[in-house]
Amino acid sequence: MKHQLIIFDFDGTLADTMPVFLRLFDEAADKYHFKRLDHEQRHLLRGLDARQIMALHKIPLWKVPMIASFMRSRMADRLDEIRLFPGVDDMLRVLSQRGVRLALVSSNSLSNVVATLGPDNEALFSHFECGASLFGKLPKVRKVLAAAGVAPEHTLMVGDEIRDAKVAAEAGADFGAVAWGYNLIETLMAERPARVFHEIGELALGG
Incomplete structure (x- = not known):
């Protein structure tokens, strides 16, 4: 083997976790002031890597740890959906x-x-x-x-x-x-x- x-x-x-992630992404966008997801373009987004997503949504690197912490915390509140x-x-x-x-x-x-x-x-x-x-x-x-x-x-x-x-x-x-x-x-x-x-x-x- x-x-x-x-x-x-x-x-x-x-x-x-994708359905929950998509909802939390928009919550994080409102809280940390970056562009929400264009759900009509979801298929195209699935062809991008993390850095391309950050650039598309104008997410500065320094905000990423705060956003990640927020989303992990909010996901913990919605584990019944996962x-x-x-x-x-x-x-x-x-x-x-x-x-x-x-x-x-x-x-x-x-x-x-x-x-x-x-x-x-x-x-x-x-x-x-x-x-x-x-x-x-x-x-x-x-x-x-x-x-x-x-x-x-x-x-x-x-x-x-x-x-x-x-x-x-x-x-x-x-x-x-x-x-x-x-x-x-x-x-x-x-x-x-x-x-x-x-x-x-x-x-x-x-x-």
């Missing part, structure tokens, strides 16, 4: 039974992540690194790799965004692109992922 460790992203990869994607429970259990080690790195808060996963799924993960800044996943991925004692070439990072692909490349890990998340799969293909997953069940077949 090539991949001994799988590091999952959370939002848009394991959990369907669900794991169908099939995630079974997929995680199968991977764990096959001996694949599971970790999670997210910009979301640990409390939001574990509340959504539930205790049975939480127990399947050996490492959590949450609360990453928008462009701060790489140090957390490296921390997971060091703690797990698994070489990057035996690690698969699974995510739904361009920034996940770039972090995987910087860390020396393979990237697995999912087709059901934020960025369009056609956009993620440009990052040359090692694996492409069109359905959640496919993740259980390949570590």
